[in-house]
Amino acid sequence: MDDCIFCKIARKEIGKLVYEDDTAAAFDDLNPRAPTHVLIIPKKHIEQLAALLPEDAALIGHIMEVANAIAAQKSIASSGYRVVVNNGRAAGQSVDHLHFHLIGGRALGWPPG
Numbered sequence: 001m002d003d004c005i006f007c008k009i010a011r012k013e014i015g016k017l018v019y020e021d022d023t024a025a026a027f028d029d030l031n032p033r034a035p036t037h038v039l040i041i042p043k044k045h046i047e048q049l050a051a052l053l054p055e056d057a058a059l060i061g062h063i064m065e066v067a068n069a070i071a072a073q074k075s076i077a078s079s080g081y082r083v084v085v086n087n088g089r090a091a092g093q094s095v096d097h098l099h100f101h102l103i104g105g106r107a108l109g110w111p112p113g
């Protein structure tokens, strides 16, 4: 997608990646809500969680592994962290490229607002 901000970040046209491989990329959130706030995305443009296809299952599983690896690298694996997807406007989705928020480094309230 030419005009998708997260596709542009994945293509390294803007911003800075903290992780990338063939299918996934990760970068620090522009407006971090915690000491660690990383966004992990599929390089493939998928609009939202609800748009996943059966063929995306391995990709999404891989992104969970990437989240665990980044959490370990950021030294929040033992203290605890959260992986969140906002699906749709009422849930807070503001960028229409599927992204997983990896949040940690402080105590996190539950349930989220």
Ligand code: 5GP
Binding pocket: 005, 015, 027, 028, 029, 030, 031, 032, 039, 085, 086, 092, 093, 094, 095, 096
């Ligand atoms: P959402 O609200 O869709 O679940 O999350 C979108 C996230 O993307 C927000 O936390 C917001 O701060 C972040 N964000 C929006 N635009 C950019 C950008 O251009 N660069 C980066 N690094 N993060 C962005």
Ligand code: ZN
Binding pocket: 001, 004, 005, 006, 007, 008, 044, 045, 046, 096, 097
């Ligand atoms: Zn995109």
